[in-house]
Amino acid sequence: MQPIKSNGYSVYFDDHFGELKTFLAEGSYSRVFFIADRNTYEKCLPAVLAELPDLQQYDVIEVDPGEENKNIDFCIGIWQMLLDFGADRNSLVINVGGGVVTDMGGFAASTFKRGIDFVQVPTTLLSQVDASVGGKTGVDFGGVKNIIGTFTQPKAVFISTALLGTLDRRQVISGFAEVIKHGLIRDKAYFEKAIEAAYRPVDTALIYRSVEIKNEVVTTDPFEKGLRKILNFGHTIGHAIESYSMLPGNSPLLHGEAIGFGMICESYLSHIHHQLTGEELNTIIAGLLRIYPYYPIEATAYPELIAIMLNDKKNTNGKIGFALLSAIGNCAYNLYVSEREIVDALEFYRELR
Structure with missing residues (x-):
């Protein structure tokens, strides 16, 4: 290649x-x-x-x-x-x-x-x-x-x-979170391919296209002033869940597992706060839940999760910043969501059990 x-x-x-x-x-x-x-x-x-x-x-x-x-x-x-x-x-x-x-x-x-x-x-x-x-x-x-x-x-x-x-299978599946994300933010056909490819041996062409997508974004915006922020889809909530899972007494998640959680929550926010259709939301959820096991979390964890998100690098003036989907394959950035809406997204995830 x-x-x-x-x-x-x-x-x-x-x-x-x-x-x-x-x-x-x-x-x-x-x-x-x-x-x-x-x-x-x-x-x-x-x-x-x-x-x-x-x-x-x-x-x-x-x-x-x-x-x-x-x-x-x-x-x-x-x-x-x-x-x-x-x-x-x-x-x-x-x-x-x-x-x-x-x-x-x-x-x-x-x-x-x-x-x-x-x-x-x-x-x-x-x-x-x-x-x-x-x-x-x-x-x-x-x-x-x-x-x-x-x-x-x-x-x-x-x-x-x-x-x-x-790698063991869990590590490979963790890696697929970023592959799937690249399809969600930039290439609908690739997203559909990635969801199915998670059940087969990884092929070089799949990795090559994922690297291409990320490279198209970062070469346009090397210092994350604009377009590059779409790469954060799933990561505002996902990083908070990952950090929370590592606290003593919790069950640690791999990065990709946490981002899978985050992409479900942020797809929900994309539906209620942006333009993602209900049909596409259901497609994303069904695909991700087939790959990533449900991670139980109690409502008592929400204040700590919000506190972690408030330290996120994408925030401005204390407002929690997100990249959200307008459709599968299209993503916007510099969108700000209230703490109440974030809690609603976490509640939405909890109800998927």
């Missing part, structure tokens, strides 16, 4: 990392550092290194897996390791992992010595279709997702669908 050109770099699709070999040969980097979590260190990094026989000198920085570890304390650990290993401004960081590793590794690289080069090797479906383009890096802080970060483009992204074989 032809690489996809993004903002100053390319996304390559190659199970054998031929383009990564070329990139390293031409880069003349003084040092190379891999950042991986415990899972990708064991399951993915050996497969990547096996395709890079000429790379003899490198160091590995290992971090703990999981969203709960995507924080400034782990970044401090990465910066310390880079210092200890003697990283200079001509060093390269290669992030091998899912969204936690690519977000945090990208942030660490983009701030170390005011920025050193990094590339992404996303190893999950979620990171391949989402974190692979856009140049967002970041960590969570104060219970709020991705609230600290930078817009910094990688030098390249290398996608290998072979690495998806290391």
Whole structure:
């Protein structure tokens, strides 16, 4: 497949990392550092290194897996390791992992010595279709997702669908949330294909189209001043549910599972607050509930969820901002919804049990 050109770099699709070999040969980097979590260190990094026989000198920085570890304390650990290993401004960081590793590794690289080069090797479906383009890096802080970060483009992204074989089914299904979202906001036919594809092995063409859709948006609006905000569909409520699920005593959700919840609620808001028809709302709900299990939540959680949403980056003057559908395949942004309407959306979800 032809690489996809993004903002100053390319996304390559190659199970054998031929383009990564070329990139390293031409880069003349003084040092190379891999950042991986415990899972990708064991399951993915050996497969990547096996395709890079000429790379003899490198160091590995290992971090703990999981969203709960995507924080400034782990970044401090990465910066310390880079210092200890003697990283200079001509060093390269290669992030091998899912969204936690690519977000945090990208942030660490983009701030170390005011920025050193990094590339992404996303190893999950979620990171391949989402974190692979856009140049967002970041960590969570104060219970709020991705609230600290930078817009910094990688030098390249290398996608290998072979690495998806290391994932369990739940992780794959989690990744489909972003695939489905891309169809909902931009391409109705792709949405219909994505809903059905969730039950079959992932194919490269599906990932390629998802990356294309996101890339069309982020190259138009690299710094999220306008159109790029449509990528937040499902995420205002979804991020709040994800953060809430990680509190002690709750059942943690994967990112995509929480976004599935959020897309149902925000589709409801799209129907009552925007132009989405009742028929399309029912189509979306039926498709998502077939893929993502119902997540029980009590009304007593609503104030905490609203408090989390009030810290969202998309808000203006204390008003909670949303991207909402006008139809399947079309999305508007900079729409503001009252707390009462958000509670109504959460109640709507509860009644689906």
